[in-house]
Amino acid sequence: MTEELKSKEVPPPRHAMTGAPQPYRSLLKPDPRSGGTGKGFVAAVVLHVLVIGSAVFLPQLFDKPHPLRKPVIARLVALGKPREANLLPRRESPPPPAAAPAPAPSRPEAPAPAVKTAPGRRPSVTPPRAPSRAELMQQALAGVSKRSRANPTEEKPDPDREGSPTGSPEGTSATAEEGDKYFTEIHDAIQANYVVPSVISERERMYLTASVTVYVAPDGSIVKSEFTKPSGNSFFDQALVLAIQRTKLPVPPPELRKLARDGLQLDFRP
Amino acid sequence: MAQRPTIDISGARVQAYPIALAPPQGDAAGQEIFAVLQADLDRSGLFKVLDPRSFLAPADEGVGEKSIDYSRWTSVGAQGLVKAVVQAQGDRLAAEFHLYDAPRAREVLQKTYALPRSQLRQLAHRFADDVVRLFTQDPGAFQTRIAYVRETASGKQIVVADSDGFGPQQLTTASINLLPAWTPDGRAIAFTTFRDGTGAHIYSVDPSNRALRTLVSTGDFATGAAFAPDGSRLLFTSSVEENTDIYAAKPDGSGTRRLTESRGIDVSASYSPDGKQIAFVSDRAGSPQIYLMAADGSGVRRLTFQGNFNQEPAWSPKGDLIAFTGRDEKRSFDVYTVNAQTGKIARLTQNQGTNEKPSWAPNGQLLLFSSSRTGKRQLWTMTPDGSNPRQVTDEPQGAFDPAWGPLAR
Structure with a gap:
């Protein structure tokens, strides 16, 4: 009986050259010398559980706001003539009416950016159609090239400069992160409605600040907004409430939905 | 969180x-x-x-x-x-x-x-x-009065009216009268007049009864009265021996003392709201520019370096800005402000006729000036950034040289 059993026993592997007995290699099969399930098998199962588990749960653990970069605010150079330093200044004037409409942009589905107007005192005439980024770019490039012709000492723009064909000549970032884009859109949307009443004296206006937290639904609607830090001036605070009420926020990208739902803080400064 | x-x-x-x-x-x-x-x-x-x-x-x-x-x-x-x-x-x-x-x-x-x-x-x-x-939190200035010069067939006459131009009352009747300047208590208006027939002199008139008083009658040219904010001093320009300088005197015109001593022309003095500084116009560097000096005439410094014909400074009651009339390279007269600290100039009017002689509302919220934008010169108001222009006077022959009176007491 004992003999039979021994005959079924798998012989321990031996070294090919020396014929010396080798340690048992398979980690998956049970070690016949010790009996029971292999340690390796247990380790593998645990590892699998860990890997799958981390794939499922880790994103939630790490789904915290990533450090926010400053919104990329592009300002376009006004088309005009440089003025000699010894002349009296010209009055700030609104930009000329938009040029004849250029061919439709190649990506008509792209949302037209909010047109920034200088914080001028005169209401600017609303153009019949908001120019696309490409058109603004062309206008700005035309202005830049004219300026460089008028002033030969000025550095010419680098034709190979890294950037985006829809960027601004004054942009400082080569690429725009998706997060930046969303926050920049929020900034632009609210800033377009950021209007304070002239009854707040200029001296006070210079120092007023307030923080508002907005909670944004996945469809971009504002679920709730509350003052984290009011300014103390009721006219200013009321203007901020109005600005937020009037703003249609962009739809947050999927990866920022939770962040937007948990609240974005808007710090208003003069 | x-x-x-x-x-x-x-x-x-x-x-x-x-x-x-x-x-x-x-x-x-x-x-x-x-x-x-x-x-x-x-x-x-x-x-x-x-x-x-x-x-x-x-x-x-x-x-x-x-x-x-x-x-x-x-x-x-x-x-x-x-x-x-x-x-x-x-x-x-x-x-x-x-x-x-x-x-x-x-x-x-x-x-x-x-x-x-x-x-x-x-x-x-x-x-x-x-x-x-x-x-x-600023006092309103709607109950104040304004003074200005009305063009008439018989000369140029001093007029007072409500701050919105309503109810104008002519205070002088003959000759040429210019450059009205209120005393800080609003009880008198000093002005430059040629009524003596012996050149320009400074008189004052009581707007309640039109009573006239002589303030400066020495020499053959005295003009451009301006009172210190506390009423303790009177500034004016006088020509002596072909040299035009700024003088200070007691409010009744006595005790004159010369403040500027340049060989050029120094005119159009305006006190800072604290009375410690004076803005004035001098052509000592070749073209009329705005200068500042201490109230005793010391520490003269040039404030404007742009343009070649800057005149008629008016110091804001808030102290930060000095409004003035400038002539640009197209020879157009317009109203500007210059920051008294930084010298930064802002243009308030443009392409709207001739705009001159800014005068501040006593709360500093508006400027009164003359403009030919609708034909004859009339008085207009605008905010200190040049927006919201509104016509104030409707004088058949025209109005100019505005002076906004003090706050009602």
């Missing part, structure tokens, strides 16, 4: 505060009062007075806090809402004004005034002043 992402938002646009003047109730004089009030609020540049045709609330809506349907007012864009009841009491009018914050549905100001019917416009000015003070 994880820290929230923060978005900085700056660069607010400044917009006039939308205010609705609900039709006044009671005596018919209320309509007239509201017309004056509307013009005041509009001229201030602080408010956008909404068109009554857009109103949704019924005309007989009550004036009390509880009787107002605020949503009808906010839906037409109103943030401020004025309601009033005017009642006749013999020959007097009593006006009860309410100002509501419509989005918050609450009253923020309530005032009742009673004045003789003849001073109906003052009722409106008083409430407008109180509204301005509520919002800006």
Whole structure:
């Protein structure tokens, strides 16, 4: 009986050259010398559980706001003539009416950016159609090239400069992160409605600040907004409430939905 | 809790505060009062007075806090809402004004005034002043008066009027009279006159009785009076031996002392609001430019370096800006401001005829100036950034040389 059993026993592997007995290699099969399930098998199962588990749960653990970069605010150079330093200044004037409409942009589905107007005192005439980024770019490039012709000492723009064909000549970032884009859109949307009443004296206006937290639904609607830090001036605070009420926020990208739902803080400064 | 992402938002646009003047109730004089009030609020540049045709609330809506349907007012864009009841009491009018914050549905100001019917416009000015003070903490300047020079067939005459140009009264009758300047108490107006027939001299006139007084009659050329904010000194320009300089004197013209000693022409002195500095015009560097000096004439420094014909400085009651008339390279005269600290110049008027001789409202919120934009020179107001121009005078032959009087005491 004992003999039979021994005959079924798998012989321990031996070294090919020396014929010396080798340690048992398979980690998956049970070690016949010790009996029971292999340690390796247990380790593998645990590892699998860990890997799958981390794939499922880790994103939630790490789904915290990533450090926010400053919104990329592009300002376009006004088309005009440089003025000699010894002349009296010209009055700030609104930009000329938009040029004849250029061919439709190649990506008509792209949302037209909010047109920034200088914080001028005169209401600017609303153009019949908001120019696309490409058109603004062309206008700005035309202005830049004219300026460089008028002033030969000025550095010419680098034709190979890294950037985006829809960027601004004054942009400082080569690429725009998706997060930046969303926050920049929020900034632009609210800033377009950021209007304070002239009854707040200029001296006070210079120092007023307030923080508002907005909670944004996945469809971009504002679920709730509350003052984290009011300014103390009721006219200013009321203007901020109005600005937020009037703003249609962009739809947050999927990866920022939770962040937007948990609240974005808007710090208003003069 | 994880820290929230923060978005900085700056660069607010400044917009006039939308205010609705609900039709006044009671005596018919209320309509007239509201017309004056509307013009005041509009001229201030602080408010956008909404068109009554857009109103949704019924005309007989009550004036009390509880009787107002605020949503009808906010839906037409109103943030401020004025309601009033005017009642006749013999020959007097009593006006009860309410100002509501419509989005918050609450009253923020309530005032009742009673004045003789003849001073109906003052009722409106008083409430407008109180509204301005509520919002800006500055005193309102609607109850103040202005002085200016009226062109007439018999010369140029000194005139006083309400700050909105209403009720002009001519104080002089003959000769050429220019450059009116109020004493800080508002009881007299000094001016430059050729009435002696022996050149230009400085007189003063009492606007209440037109009584004249001689202030400076020495020499053959004395002009451009300006009083210190505390009334203790009088500045003027005088020519002695072909040298035109700025002199200081006691307010009655006695005890003169020369302040500038350049070989060029020094004119048009204007005190800073604290009385410690003087802005003036000098051509000592070749072209007329704005200069500053201490009140005793020391520490002269040049303030403007742009343009080649800058004149008529007027120091803001807030102290930061000096308004002046400049001539640009197209020989167009316009109003500018220069920051007294930094020398930074801003242009306030452009492509609107000839614009000259800025004079500040005593609260610093508006500038009065002469402009030929509609033909003959008339007086206009605008805000210190050059916006919201509004015509003030309607003189058949024209008006110029404005001087805004002090705050009512």
